[in-house]
Amino acid sequence: MTQHLSGELKWWQSGIIYQIYPRSYQDTGGDGVGDLRGITQRLPYVASLGVTAVWLSPIFKSPMRDFGYDVADYCDIDPLFGTLDDFAALVAEAHRLGLKVMLDYVPNHTSDEHAWFQEALRGKDSSKRDWYVWRDPAPGGGLPNNWKSFFGGPAWTLDPASGQYYLHQFLPTQPDLNWRNPVVRQAMFDVLRFWMKRGVDGFRVDVIWLLAEDERFLDEPANPDWKPGEVEHNSVLHVYTQDQPETHQYIREMRQVLDEFDDRMMVGEIYLPLDQLLPYAGTPDAPMVHLPFNFHLIQLPWDAHAIREFADRYDAASRAAGAWPNWVLGNHDQHRFKSRVGAAQYRVAQTLLLTLRGTPTVYYGDEIGMQDVPIPFEQMVDPAGLQQPDSPAAGRDPERTPMQWDASPNAGFTSAQARPWLPLAGDAAEINVAAQEADPRSDLNYFRALTRLRADFPALVRGEYRSLDTEFDDVLAFERTTATEQLVVLLNFGPLARELGSLVSGSTLLSSLGDQPEAAAPLRPNEARIIKR
Numbered sequence: 305m306t307q308h309l310s311g312e313l314k315w316w317q318s319g320i321i322y323q324i325y326p327r328s329y330q331d332t333g334g335d336g337v338g339d340l341r342g343i344t345q346r347l348p349y350v351a352s353l354g355v356t357a358v359w360l361s362p363i364f365k366s367p368m369r370d371f372g373y374d375v376a377d378y379c380d381i382d383p384l385f386g387t388l389d390d391f392a393a394l395v396a397e398a399h400r401l402g403l404k405v406m407l408d409y410v411p412n413h414t415s416d417e418h419a420w421f422q423e424a425l426r427g428k429d430s431s432k433r434d435w436y437v438w439r440d441p442a443p444g445g446g447l448p449n450n451w452k453s454f455f456g457g458p459a460w461t462l463d464p465a466s467g468q469y470y471l472h473q474f475l476p477t478q479p480d481l482n483w484r485n486p487v488v489r490q491a492m493f494d495v496l497r498f499w500m501k502r503g504v505d506g507f508r509v510d511v512i513w514l515l516a517e518d519e520r521f522l523d524e525p526a527n528p529d530w531k532p533g534e535v536e537h538n539s540v541l542h543v544y545t546q547d548q549p550e551t552h553q554y555i556r557e558m559r560q561v562l563d564e565f566d567d568r569m570m571v572g573e574i575y576l577p578l579d580q581l582l583p584y585a586g587t588p589d590a591p592m593v594h595l596p597f598n599f600h601l602i603q604l605p606w607d608a609h610a611i612r613e614f615a616d617r618y619d620a621a622s623r624a625a626g627a628w629p630n631w632v633l634g635n636h637d638q639h640r641f642k643s644r645v646g647a648a649q650y651r652v653a654q655t656l657l658l659t660l661r662g663t664p665t666v667y668y669g670d671e672i673g674m675q676d677v678p679i680p681f682e683q684m685v686d687p688a689g690l691q692q693p694d695s696p697a698a699g700r701d702p703e704r705t706p707m708q709w710d711a712s713p714n715a716g717f718t719s720a721q722a723r724p725w726l727p728l729a730g731d732a733a734e735i736n737v738a739a740q741e742a743d744p745r746s747d748l749n750y751f752r753a754l755t756r757l758r759a760d761f762p763a764l765v766r767g768e769y770r771s772l773d774t775e776f777d778d779v780l781a782f783e784r785t786t787a788t789e790q791l792v793v794l795l796n797f798g799p800l801a802r803e804l805g806s807l808v809s810g811s812t813l814l815s816s817l818g819d820q821p822e823a824a825a826p827l828r829p830n831e832a833r834i835i836k837r
């Protein structure tokens with residue numbers, strides 16, 4: 305059971321994953337959209353952060369209806385981002401800098417412009433018809449059942465030529481592949497091989513828990529907890545479209561393909577409760593994903609007690625399952641964590657992410673404290689927002705705005721004349737990499753101090769985790785220990801100073817407030833402190 309836990313840790317266990325949203329990192333072409341050459345240029349900065357791997361959101365050929373999560377050719381780069389040669393240069397530079405490269409693999413659906421779907425549309429006799437999921441209308445006509453799209457509206461669209469509906473869990477331009485078809489699975493496995501042969505070290509796997517649907521195509525039951533105004537997708541319980549047993553089998557097969565190559569990994573996007581999440585790590589005999597993404601820090605209330613309760617449960621359950629833990633505070637689908645937890649708690653959250661036991665994933669810009677950028681409806685481009693105007697929080701543009709590099713026009717993201725594809729933050733002239741490089745007390749340098757501590761103190765990476773009792777509900781305290789090292793992390797979630805008494809002895813390694821208080825000094829409001837006993 306301890307396959308992942310014994311011996312040397314793998315890079316995806318000891319390391320930190322850094323997510324880049326390519327449209328928003330660095331534009332070199334002057335079209336206002338980031339590109340591969342831009343990312344390559346910025347890789348020395350990425351390496352300077354002390355992270356281990358870059359994960360790129362999709363860069364494949366795409367009509368960009370869902371900004372690349374609608375893939376028209378899995379084995380080519382979209383011209384907006386560059387060429388296969390540009391990608392080779394990116395991989396070479398990353399590897400030269402000691403960084404791993406992870407791609408975003410989107411197996412659940414293609415673009416409607418993919419040649420496979422175009423062939424399937426030719427009719428019921430098409431050789432690729434069964435590569436997608438088709439149903440006849442309900443007996444009286446109309447939709448085959450009540451399944452819903454994540455982006456609002458039904459998960460079915462009629463193909464008028466054949467009179468059948470096809471399934472799409474996202475946009476109508478994102479038809480679901482039929483993973484029950486073994487020929488589809490082989491074609492999609494070949495995509496993994498294609499990129500691994502080009503040096504790719506790992507994959508983030510898009511909506512991996514959605515691959516299969518129940519074959520009976522029954523209506524999903526109403527969700528009794530849903531309230532009008534919440535996104536429509538949540539109005540039913542997804543008992544037939546998510547987390548199906550067949551999906552687990554397909555992932556085992558996918559893992560075998562990864563294991564044809566040395567030292568590769570995959571992290572699966574899975575929004576499920578803990579008891580359904582951990583099985584996605586598989587077993588020693590039948591492994592599945594290396595890391596099932598743990599999004600609970602995003603979903604839990606920002607509350608020391610709730611987070612302690614979850615962290616304790618997750619740590620124990622991961623051990624029991626032989627799974628390596630991981631933590632996420634932000635990604636391209638979630639509002640920026642600084643906006644969620646508030647500026648006062650920003651460093652407390654960053655410290656938590658980088659000191660809990662397990663692999664942290666960091667979203668670009670969070671290391672300099674980027675916040676959500678308000679996007680008026682007229683400027684919105686995200687289909688999740690445009691299709692659900694009654695649920696304003698559904699739009700994901702605010703967390704996808706261009707990286708803030710310096711105080712020049714367009715913040716150094718693109719040329720001064722260009723129009724960035726999304727507006728820059730209003731505070732980009734103050735909150736940017738250049739300004740923070742120059743300030744030893746900046747958020748950027750605090751982030752680096754945290755990654756340096758992970759490098760200097762193995763207890764933060766491989767040590768045991770144990771939470772500690774304090775008399776305060778708004779303090780989270782835990783230790784990370786190896787046989788020779790004992791570190792204590794103290795996080796004050798509240799606005800009051802807290803005297804922790806005998807809990808703290810030793811010396812302070814780092815305080816989020818930028819000074820070096822005595823270990824035993826009261827924990828100040830909103831302070832994160834790391835102590836060596």
Ligand code: NOJ
Pocket residue numbers: 370373374410474510511573636637
């Ligand atoms: C999950 C991705 O993270 C999201 O951005 C995308 O819209 C959907 N999957 C569809 O691929």
